[in-house]
Amino acid sequence: RQKKQKVTEVVGDQEEDEEVEKEKPGTKRGRGKQTNLKEASDSDESAVSKPKRGRKKEDEVEKTKPKPTLMNKTDTDYSNIEFSCTKTSKDGDEANYVVSSWNVDGLRAWLKKSGLTYIQAENADVLCLQETKCSQEKLPEEITTVDGYKKYWASSKKDGYAGVALFSKVMPIDVKYGIGNEDHDEEGRCITAEFKKFFVISVYVPNAGRKLVTLSKRLEWNDLFMKFVQDLDKIKPVIICGDMNVAHSEIDLSNPKTNKRNAGFTQEERDGMSDFLDCGFVDTYRKLYPDKENMYTFWSYMNNARSKNVGWRLDYFLISERLANSVCDNVIRNTIYGSDHCPITLFLNIK
Amino acid sequence: RQKKQKVTEVVGDQEEDEEVEKEKPGTKRGRGKQTNLKEASDSDESAVSKPKRGRKKEDEVEKTKPKPTLMNKTDTDYSNIEFSCTKTSKDGDEANYVVSSWNVDGLRAWLKKSGLTYIQAENADVLCLQETKCSQEKLPEEITTVDGYKKYWASSKKDGYAGVALFSKVMPIDVKYGIGNEDHDEEGRCITAEFKKFFVISVYVPNAGRKLVTLSKRLEWNDLFMKFVQDLDKIKPVIICGDMNVAHSEIDLSNPKTNKRNAGFTQEERDGMSDFLDCGFVDTYRKLYPDKENMYTFWSYMNNARSKNVGWRLDYFLISERLANSVCDNVIRNTIYGSDHCPITLFLNIK
DNA sequence: CCTAAGATG
DNA sequence: CATCGTAGG
Numbered sequence: 001r002q003k004k005q006k007v008t009e010v011v012g013d014q015e016e017d018e019e020v021e022k023e024k025p026g027t028k029r030g031r032g033k034q035t036n037l038k039e040a041s042d043s044d045e046s047a048v049s050k051p052k053r054g055r056k057k058e059d060e061v062e063k064t065k066p067k068p069t070l071m072n073k074t075d076t077d078y079s080n081i082e083f084s085c086t087k088t089s090k091d092g093d094e095a096n097y098v099v100s101s102w103n104v105d106g107l108r109a110w111l112k113k114s115g116l117t118y119i120q121a122e123n124a125d126v127l128c129l130q131e132t133k134c135s136q137e138k139l140p141e142e143i144t145t146v147d148g149y150k151k152y153w154a155s156s157k158k159d160g161y162a163g164v165a166l167f168s169k170v171m172p173i174d175v176k177y178g179i180g181n182e183d184h185d186e187e188g189r190c191i192t193a194e195f196k197k198f199f200v201i202s203v204y205v206p207n208a209g210r211k212l213v214t215l216s217k218r219l220e221w222n223d224l225f226m227k228f229v230q231d232l233d234k235i236k237p238v239i240i241c242g243d244m245n246v247a248h249s250e251i252d253l254s255n256p257k258t259n260k261r262n263a264g265f266t267q268e269e270r271d272g273m274s275d276f277l278d279c280g281f282v283d284t285y286r287k288l289y290p291d292k293e294n295m296y297t298f299w300s301y302m303n304n305a306r307s308k309n310v311g312w313r314l315d316y317f318l319i320s321e322r323l324a325n326s327v328c329d330n331v332i333r334n335t336i337y338g339s340d341h342c343p344i345t346l347f348l349n350i351k
Numbered sequence: 352r353q354k355k356q357k358v359t360e361v362v363g364d365q366e367e368d369e370e371v372e373k374e375k376p377g378t379k380r381g382r383g384k385q386t387n388l389k390e391a392s393d394s395d396e397s398a399v400s401k402p403k404r405g406r407k408k409e410d411e412v413e414k415t416k417p418k419p420t421l422m423n424k425t426d427t428d429y430s431n432i433e434f435s436c437t438k439t440s441k442d443g444d445e446a447n448y449v450v451s452s453w454n455v456d457g458l459r460a461w462l463k464k465s466g467l468t469y470i471q472a473e474n475a476d477v478l479c480l481q482e483t484k485c486s487q488e489k490l491p492e493e494i495t496t497v498d499g500y501k502k503y504w505a506s507s508k509k510d511g512y513a514g515v516a517l518f519s520k521v522m523p524i525d526v527k528y529g530i531g532n533e534d535h536d537e538e539g540r541c542i543t544a545e546f547k548k549f550f551v552i553s554v555y556v557p558n559a560g561r562k563l564v565t566l567s568k569r570l571e572w573n574d575l576f577m578k579f580v581q582d583l584d585k586i587k588p589v590i591i592c593g594d595m596n597v598a599h600s601e602i603d604l605s606n607p608k609t610n611k612r613n614a615g616f617t618q619e620e621r622d623g624m625s626d627f628l629d630c631g632f633v634d635t636y637r638k639l640y641p642d643k644e645n646m647y648t649f650w651s652y653m654n655n656a657r658s659k660n661v662g663w664r665l666d667y668f669l670i671s672e673r674l675a676n677s678v679c680d681n682v683i684r685n686t687i688y689g690s691d692h693c694p695i696t697l698f699l700n701i702k
Numbered sequence: 703c704c705t706a707a708g709a710t711g
Numbered sequence: 712c713a714t715c716g717t718a719g720g
Contacts, residue, residue, distance in 0.1 A: 106706065109704080109705060110705095131705090133705065134706085158707095159706080160718095161706080161707090263720090300703075301704045302703050302704090304703090339704095340705095456711085456714060457714040459715090460713080482714085484714065484716095511709095511710095511714080511715040512709095512715075512716090558710080558711060560710085651711085651713095652713045652714090654712085691711085691713070691714090704719105706717105706719090708716090708717085709714105709716085709717105710713105710714085
């Protein structure tokens, strides 16, 4: 029942790129020779971040430039944003693997708002995008030809709706589309990339809708997705990245009291998130910052919510507990604009 | 059957404005006291153009500014456009009455592209707009509060479709909406303003549609509209302004050969225009410039048509023959952007 | 308030 | 290739 696909270039041909590890089709799990990788090793995750990550500390910063503030801007000034990670894992090891996730609310609009600049600036090993709202055929060339990444796309049958992507510097061992359910899988909500030591999932969980009209669909998804993830977790650890479309606790949204019967903060949806935490998954951000308030990843475009930081934490990294000690940091990049969500980034040390 | 309406402020309240001639409601054709009108007289049309019309000849023209060219621009640099009329009527009289017409292709979008600047720059006595695509309620305040004009709006039952407007500095004696046909009149295609010496009509003729799917509707309109106009013409001369949605002759479009079975250049539509000329109406532009080529009022947004001046002359002034000697000039303002049509302006001398 | 698709031109 | 309404969020 599970739609399983061979590793293929889903979109277009990728020119030779020294940053992308090649895997010969046919050799099921054989690893191609790694090139240009610092500390090249046998492991997929050894695609260690290059020294070019992070910004060059130029002491001469233009003082005329206004500090980026949390306003309803549409574009981002990337020059003052720090992308490097200074924190270390429990074991004191530096981050060498970066996963980033962003609900872009329309890939094509997002590209016009410096999406590509973000990709280059973040320089993640795996990048997960949600709500691409774009069929394969309509993907702009500027995104299908981005250097250094294998790119996988799941788009909805219904054009301009939902859709996720997963970019990886290293070619995955395998890529799965969907969660094994016909109805949900035609909406392009899930891509699973298998690497040697873990799975990475880019997911866009169904919204419960205005007046909760699609809450039942959402709860059905919750069950199916949980089973899907648990099956993977039996094989190797899982890194779930994406828009879970729920604020788990009161701390995770600005107005918990008034949203208890609204999509994204119903008890049913919150329970779905709790289920993950009860089943051996870790909400990396909340684990790292259990009491940190006012940290959101989504702001409605309405009522200038973002300028007032009236928001919701809907985007998460949920990782198998046995990966927890690998975590160096999880950053909510709330100074980055281009969508009604902001990107989140997970820094890991993979040994 | 004819829907006849009293002269009313259709939109909002107009504050006292010395440029608008007031007419007491109730006094059917009584003329309010004219104020601030050069050569104030008994006639409606004495709203003579002010000396402020036309641009002040500033000898210091910025030489850095690029000359406006016929590119697919979205906005207009008004600083180099000449709005005054130097030509005179047959009798050698200067223009003292200006009528302008523009298919704005969406009033709200047009306002964002300096529509108001045009209104002020042209400073017409009567301004006719077509394809406003805006219901009364959604009209932006910036247009409903424009100084110096009485404003009349006919909008389609179908929201965001068709719609015309007529602005007049002088309050008309009467304003009619539609052409006396239920079906057509719910589409907001015609406003008739009656002045002392003539009628002015703002009209948006139905498009025959892709593959001519609405050609029959169009031809029905042609008959009804002709009858409507002829009835008016029995009373006093008529000035028809607007998008007739037809290129009359081969000279009136770039590609006559390939468009003979396309909307806007079918024989049936062309005959409709000929009918007007056969019935005592004058196409003022063609009368003035019988052999002038490459003068169009519409360019498809597709294929960069405007930058190549691949266009159609669809917008006309059709005036009763007995007004023909009053014409000073008819200008096609093809350097003005903000729509897929450009404005046209008729300069008259009204005695 | 945003995006995107669909209808219309 | 623009405008608009609508669905979806």
